[in-house]
Amino acid sequence: MVVAGGGPSGICAAVAAARAGARTLLIERYGFLGGIATAGWVDLLLGIAPARTGEMVVGGLFRELVDGMAALGCARPFDEGIRAGRIPFEPEAFKLVADALVLGSGADLLLHSTVGEAIVAGDRLRALVLEGKSGARAVEARVFVDATGDADVVARAGARWEMGRPADGRVQAMSMILQMGGLDVDRVPTRGEDAEAVKAATREALMAGLPAYRWHSPERSPDARQDSLAFNVTHLSGDPTDATDLSRAEVKGRKDAWEIARWMREAVPGMERSHLQLTAHMVGVRESRRMVGRETVTCEDLLTGRKRPDAIARCTFGLDVHCPMAHTGPEAAQVDGVACRQSCGKRDCHMLTRHLDEVPEHGGVADRSWYDIPWDALVSADLRNLLTCGRSVSADHQAMASLRVMGPAMATGQAAGAGAALAAESGDLTEVDVTELQRRLRDAGAAI
Numbered sequence: 001m002v003v004a005g006g007g008p009s010g011i012c013a014a015v016a017a018a019r020a021g022a023r024t025l026l027i028e029r030y031g032f033l034g035g036i037a038t039a040g041w042v043d044l045l046l047g048i049a050p051a052r053t054g055e056m057v058v059g060g061l062f063r064e065l066v067d068g069m070a071a072l073g074c075a076r077p078f079d080e081g082i083r084a085g086r087i088p089f090e091p092e093a094f095k096l097v098a099d100a101l102v103l104g105s106g107a108d109l110l111l112h113s114t115v116g117e118a119i120v121a122g123d124r125l126r127a128l129v130l131e132g133k134s135g136a137r138a139v140e141a142r143v144f145v146d147a148t149g150d151a152d153v154v155a156r157a158g159a160r161w162e163m164g165r166p167a168d169g170r171v172q173a174m175s176m177i178l179q180m181g182g183l184d185v186d187r188v189p190t191r192g193e194d195a196e197a198v199k200a201a202t203r204e205a206l207m208a209g210l211p212a213y214r215w216h217s218p219e220r221s222p223d224a225r226q227d228s229l230a231f232n233v234t235h236l237s238g239d240p241t242d243a244t245d246l247s248r249a250e251v252k253g254r255k256d257a258w259e260i261a262r263w264m265r266e267a268v269p270g271m272e273r274s275h276l277q278l279t280a281h282m283v284g285v286r287e288s289r290r291m292v293g294r295e296t297v298t299c300e301d302l303l304t305g306r307k308r309p310d311a312i313a314r315c316t317f318g319l320d321v322h323c324p325m326a327h328t329g330p331e332a333a334q335v336d337g338v339a340c341r342q343s344c345g346k347r348d349c350h351m352l353t354r355h356l357d358e359v360p361e362h363g364g365v366a367d368r369s370w371y372d373i374p375w376d377a378l379v380s381a382d383l384r385n386l387l388t389c390g391r392s393v394s395a396d397h398q399a400m401a402s403l404r405v406m407g408p409a410m411a412t413g414q415a416a417g418a419g420a421a422l423a424a425e426s427g428d429l430t431e432v433d434v435t436e437l438q439r440r441l442r443d444a445g446a447a448i
């Protein structure tokens with residue numbers, strides 16, 4: 001089988017499939033694995049434990065990856081992370097551990113290869129055409145997993161997908177993560193009173209035109225040697241499946257990062273002698289295409305904490321729709337927050353004046369517990385041998401804003417790989433015995 005895309009979900013899909021005995025090829029366009037966790041430099045694993053119980057909702061390969069990073073001193077240990085509900089880690093460690101997991105599973109890995117065209121016959125995907133240093137090359141398989149995050153394979157294969165919110169088709173804002181080095185880390189405000197003071201200063205700076213959307217108090221990796229922190233403070237609009245929009249976002253993201261870095265040096269305690277160490281290798285994409293599957297996860301599922309008999313993963317993370325208008329400066333100060341909610345301070349927004357029915361009142365999963373993601377949300381409604389996982393599983397715009405985070409993305413990745421292996425002979429994902437799949441996932445430590 002072929003897994004296209006080596007982000008958090010694709011890594012898990014490839015490892016699960018290979019361990020189940022399927023001949024597996026993992027394809028990634030960059031020279032390293034990790035997707036948004038590494039290329040996007042997002043260094044915090046979320047969606048791992050419900051606030052109410054602290055009960056684990058993702059285990060299996062997610063846990064193995066965390067254990068691998070924790071053994072290097074580069075991630076909060078798993079049990080501690082489950083109690084805290086979040087696991088800070090270092091992206092460089094993610095790359096190293098992901099390489100070892102994938103190659104250790106027996107999967108083949110092909111980097112520097114971008115999935116281009118798809119060859120379809122009837123209701124089956126037959127091959128993908130890869131473009132890269134070695135020129136164009138077709139790879140055939142019985143089953144394909146689209147883990148590109150953007151459902152590139154789904155789109156190229158002509159299977160159905162959706163994108164954006166119904167009101168205006170816009171997707172969540174993208175962000176260029178920036179890392180500041182040379183910090184006096186202990187003096188940088190993280191939580192509490194100091195952070196409140198910086199928040200107030202940020203508000204002032206936003207009113208004066210700072211191209212940020214908030215102050216963000218980052219979490220530290222457990223590595224005491226670290227004198228840098230990554231900041232998620234920029235917001236950029238555009239269509240992440242359009243190279244022109246992406247180019248604009250990359251250029252603006254870098255320019256904004258330099259301005260914000262200058263402001264941080266002046267305004268934030270502990271950052272007086274800091275420098276902009278890096279901007280992420282790519283602008284972080286929160287939302288793009290969502291495959292149309294045989295079943296769809298909805299906002300209602302989240303708000304009611306829906307449990308299902310055909311569950312293959314759980315999600316506890318709430319609705320987190322980063323405002324698609326990507327406001328920064330004075331408008332961001334008016335929004336005063338991140339998520340598109342009815343309580344938003346920008347009362348003249350068309351979402352509040354004309355599409356209130358699309359804007360949630362609150363963003364939490366019912367009872368602060370979890371909702372289930374069913375197997376059929378991973379299976380294409382159009383092609384029998386095509387699966388997706390991670391942020392492009394079949395979900396409505398709002399549910400996607402919850403299951404996109406890395407905990408559930410990795411859980412759906414593991415399920416996709418294990419399910420694909422079950423269909424390796426027939427090449428028909430609609431015939432997978434979901435009870436058997438669930439048994440195998442539980443045996444592999446998954447929390448379902």
Ligand SMILES: Cc1cc2nc3c(=O)[nH]c(=O)nc-3n(C[C@H](O)[C@H](O)[C@H](O)COP(=O)(O)OP(=O)(O)OC[C@H]3O[C@@H](n4cnc5c(N)ncnc54)[C@H](O)[C@@H]3O)c2cc1C
Nearest residue numbers: 005007008009029035036046115149284285390391404406
């Ligand atoms: C700014 C930002 C902040 C976030 N903050 C958090 C957070 O704090 N905690 C959290 O848990 N989650 C966070 N998320 C969400 C989370 O990181 C992503 O949703 C998650 O990584 C999705 O995993 P994925 O495997 O589905 O996709 P991705 O991580 O996007 O991985 C897709 C992979 O496919 C590759 N690829 C794409 N197209 C092709 C192609 N055509 N051919 C070959 N390879 C291809 C990419 O290079 C990439 O490696 C954040 C996201 C963003 C953008």
